Amino acid sequence: MTRKMFWDDPYRTRLDSRIATVDGDEVTLEATILYALSGGQESDAGTIGGLEVLEARKDGREIRYRLAPGHGLGPGEAVALEIDWERRYRLMRLHFAAEIVLELVMGRLPGIHKVGAHIAADKARIDFAWNEPLTPLLPEFAAEAARIVAADTRILSGFSDEAAERRFWEIPGFARVPCGGTHLRRTGEIGALTLKRRNTGKGKERIEIALADVQPSPVPQTGSD
Secondary structure, three states, rough: OOOHHEEEEEOOOOEEEEEEEOOEEEEEEEEEEOOOOOOOOOOOEEEEOOOOOEEEEEOEEEEEEEOOOOOOOOOOEEEEEOOHHHHHHHHHHHHHHHHHHHHHHHHHHOOEEEEEEEOOOEEEEEEEEOOOOHHHHHHHHHHHHHHHHHOOOOEEEEEEEEOOOOEEEEEOOOOEEEOOOOOEEHHHHOOOEEEEEEEOOOEEEEEEEEEOOOOOOOOOOOOOO
């Protein structure tokens, strides 16, 4: 089973690892920092042994990476992994912003249900089953989210069940939230946000979340194991 170093240290951008298995164009790794699409959060962009990762996908608790045909890598081969840090950091910021907005909406509107979510590097969205426009409540959600960001609170994340790879995040004022994404260290890293409501059909409301500023990313961490 691949050791998922993006949970141990989501700020790490380089890792020395080894190829575990090869199946045609797909490989698995002994350890990885390349996140695969899960929970609505898009996959990282990056390279394995200098080769572009064309797709990262979950297969149970394993992660398989598709490379170009004829990649030439073999089991046991040492490879360096690198991720696109600017993309990862935007995904982390938008992911946690969406998590906060979701918790605020669910706490404010008993009976509302999340029916979908997607976190890309340019914006995030959350879809709800709800029969009334959320527009009147957006200023309230935006103000409360801004307060949480301004508090610059430490974000606690870890395993609730390590064997099953179930993870959570937690900040003061919220119950533990199950989530297996990559998390920031502090809420202040999110920066300023904008919220927009869209109607996507009868009984369905969407909140779109965008970063309103150009937040400087921290110096990425590199290393090897």
